[in-house]
Amino acid sequence: MPATTYAVSGMSCGHCRATLTKAIGELDGVDGVEVDLEAGHVTVTSAAEPDDTLIAETVDEAGYELTGRV
Secondary structure (H helix, E strand, C coil): CCEEEEEEECCCCHHHHHHHHHHHHCCCCEEEEEEECCCCEEEEEECCCCCHHHHHHHHHHCCCEEEEEC
16 A cells, blocks of 8 residues: 655644544545654555645644645
8 A cells, every 4th residue: 555654743742643643544545644753754554645635634623734745
């Protein structure tokens, strides 16, 4: 399955990791989410190409900012 990595700002703790993992993981087509707090990256695994706009909106609604693909 392809993985897409995004740069996300505003993450600093385990709560941030849990919040984004849950929010992005609930999107249709998402099979897995890995959050790297130190690097400021979120990697999304999905069967098809992810919808960047939808993921950006989800990250924004969770209180963080998606700044682009890595």
